[in-house]
Amino acid sequence: MKSFFFWLSVALGIGALMGSILRPGVLEIVIVIAALNGLFYGLRSFKSRKADPKVSC
Numbered sequence: 001m002k003s004f005f006f007w008l009s010v011a012l013g014i015g016a017l018m019g020s021i022l023r024p025g026v027l028e029i030v031i032v033i034a035a036l037n038g039l040f041y042g043l044r045s046f047k048s049r050k051a052d053p054k055v056s057c
Contacts, residue, residue, distance in 0.1 A: 024032075
């Protein structure tokens, strides 16, 4: 189950279902995208610092 296409289609299906149920506006969508990107890159940065503590940003 490591297929990119599989997980992309699952995410699109869930997003379409949630979008039709919740009916979010543009502002809510932008806020969620910004929060998820910040969380993703924050965790990625944290993991890379934890793996090699000598690396400074």
